[in-house]
Amino acid sequence: MPATAALKATCLNAVHRSLNARMVDFGGWDMPVQYTSLVEEHLAVRRSVGAFDVSHMGEIDITGPEALQLTDYVTTNAAGRLKTGQIHYSGLLYEHGGFVDDVLVHKVADDHYFLCVNASNQEKDFEHIRAYNTFDAQVRLSSDDYAQIAIQGPNARATLQKLTAADLPAIRYYWFTDSSVAGAPARIAHTGYTGEQGYEIYIAPAEAPRLWQEILDAGQEFGIKPCGLGARNTLRLEAKMALYGHEIHASITPWEADLAWIVKLDKGDFVGRDALGKQKEQGIRRKLIGFEMCGRGIGRDGYEVLVDGAPAGWVTSGSPAPALNKNIGLCYLPVAESHVGRAIEVVIRSQPVAAVTVETPFYKRAK
Amino acid sequence: MYPEEYRYTKEHEWVHVEGDTGTVGITDHAQHELGDIVYVDFKYGRETLKPGQHVDQGKTIGSVESVKAVSDIYCPVSGHVVDLNHTLADAPEKLNEDPHGEAWLVKIRLSNPGELTNLLSAAEYQTYIGAEK
Numbered sequence: 001m002p003a004t005a006a007l008k009a010t011c012l013n014a015v016h017r018s019l020n021a022r023m024v025d026f027g028g029w030d031m032p033v034q035y036t037s038l039v040e041e042h043l044a045v046r047r048s049v050g051a052f053d054v055s056h057m058g059e060i061d062i063t064g065p066e067a068l069q070l071t072d073y074v075t076t077n078a079a080g081r082l083k084t085g086q087i088h089y090s091g092l093l094y095e096h097g098g099f100v101d102d103v104l105v106h107k108v109a110d111d112h113y114f115l116c117v118n119a120s121n122q123e124k125d126f127e128h129i130r131a132y133n134t135f136d137a138q139v140r141l142s143s144d145d146y147a148q149i150a151i152q153g154p155n156a157r158a159t160l161q162k163l164t165a166a167d168l169p170a171i172r173y174y175w176f177t178d179s180s181v182a183g184a185p186a187r188i189a190h191t192g193y194t195g196e197q198g199y200e201i202y203i204a205p206a207e208a209p210r211l212w213q214e215i216l217d218a219g220q221e222f223g224i225k226p227c228g229l230g231a232r233n234t235l236r237l238e239a240k241m242a243l244y245g246h247e248i249h250a251s252i253t254p255w256e257a258d259l260a261w262i263v264k265l266d267k268g269d270f271v272g273r274d275a276l277g278k279q280k281e282q283g284i285r286r287k288l289i290g291f292e293m294c295g296r297g298i299g300r301d302g303y304e305v306l307v308d309g310a311p312a313g314w315v316t317s318g319s320p321a322p323a324l325n326k327n328i329g330l331c332y333l334p335v336a337e338s339h340v341g342r343a344i345e346v347v348i349r350s351q352p353v354a355a356v357t358v359e360t361p362f363y364k365r366a367k
Numbered sequence: 368m369y370p371e372e373y374r375y376t377k378e379h380e381w382v383h384v385e386g387d388t389g390t391v392g393i394t395d396h397a398q399h400e401l402g403d404i405v406y407v408d409f410k411y412g413r414e415t416l417k418p419g420q421h422v423d424q425g426k427t428i429g430s431v432e433s434v435k436a437v438s439d440i441y442c443p444v445s446g447h448v449v450d451l452n453h454t455l456a457d458a459p460e461k462l463n464e465d466p467h468g469e470a471w472l473v474k475i476r477l478s479n480p481g482e483l484t485n486l487l488s489a490a491e492y493q494t495y496i497g498a499e500k
Contacts, residue, residue, distance in 0.1 A: 034402055039403045234434065298406070319435075350413075
């Protein structure tokens with residue numbers, strides 16, 4: 001298989017292949033896009049529980065007496081406000097205000113911050129953070145130390161609780177604990193990329209195949225399904241969570257991406273702050289907004305968006321929404337047009353098709 | 368899985384010729400690669416494909432769209448369209464369930480049966496998709 005020889009594989013690759021998953025090249029990784037049916041996997045997560053191998057994700061440890069100073073300097077959210085055991089979503093920006101990556105920052109200890117970053121950005125993120133390390137801190141790309149399995153859905157807690165002594169109801173949303181799962185040391189984070197309740201667990205790669213099976217066995221009574229990256233994408237889109245390379249990239253700022261809530265301009269200096277301050281004063285020109293197709297068709301990533309018949313923006317992500325029974329998407333539009341209820345058209349294979357901008361998230365779980 | 372009497376394209380269509388008419392569909396491999404299919408569109412150039420239309424081998428006669436992706440359908444043989452499977456409009460998932468049978472796409476009266484020699488046998492097609500994997 002010369003074409004795939006260069007692809008990186010997670011420690012669960014053989015398991016996916018034995019399950020006859022359809023594998024794709026995902027940013028240089030040989031990953032399962034679906035096992036049986038994307039729609040069935042999506043609905044399993046919405047209705048019960050699903051398990052995802054997300055071991056391709058990268059991890060970076062920032063440690064040392066000034067770990068906080070460095071973490072706070074390279075990210076947009078206020079790392080200083082995190083308590084030990086707490087997590088937040090944050091941005092890693094260039095000086096010009098565009099995204100290097102979006103990250104989850106976990107405070108492990110006063111002198112230890114743990115970042116979960118996108119698979120295909122990990123080396124870039126690591127170099128970026130290191131370049132700003134004028135602090136008394138160590139930066140380590142520790143992706144090889146971790147496999148990551150996400151257990152997501154209304155029955156995620158009941159599934160995982162069978163395998164751990166950790167008191168899961170005591171772990172609040174966006175908090176984590178270092179405990180064990182099925183006898184293996186595990187970092188259990190109450191986070192996810194699906195819009196459902198769930199956990200992301202970080203474990204040693206060697207333990208992953210056994211834990212994967214233990215999780216599937218534990219979830220069997222709930223009809224757990226192994227889920228591929230296809231369902232992960234439609235789930236995150238329904239929940240309007242950004243995907244690097246689509247909603248956010250080097251030419252997009254947090255203001256434009258509707259992510260002002262992860263920027264704390266008042267926290268002190270950080271990389272990108274000047275540019276963001278300036279753009280806030282001057283105002284942004286384009287903004288991310290959700291849309292729903294009215295005509296027949298799916299507005300997909302990269303398709304042109306027309307306002308009053310003239311080119312005005314582009315689709316960043318678009319797909320049928322399996323839990324909602326409609327075709328949804330996110331797009332950039334001029335600020336003046338980016339209000340809910342605006343009639344737009346998406347150019348689908350040279351044909352303008354009617355759509356309308358709508359409130360997001362498209363899907364919100366019942367609390 | 369892949370009927371012996373069908374002929375196959377490298378673009379993952381099949382044609383089953385009976386008499387002077389070929390029934391055309393997409394292969395099981397194609398439906399598996401696409402995943403959950405949500406739309407089937409019949410188009411020739413910019414026009415909706417209709418019975419009576421002459422189509423050329425290798426030209427696009429429409430597209431199949433899944434949750435993940437869109438894929439063109441290439442006509443495996445030249446001829447006149449005699450029928451289209453309109454039941455797929457309301458039940459595109461049939462393409463995932465029975466791509467070699469009930470979920471055929473179009474029937475074409477062949478104008479150049481000699482073209483069939485350009486196509487793959489079931490064994491050749493299976494070798495081809497095996498190598499592609």
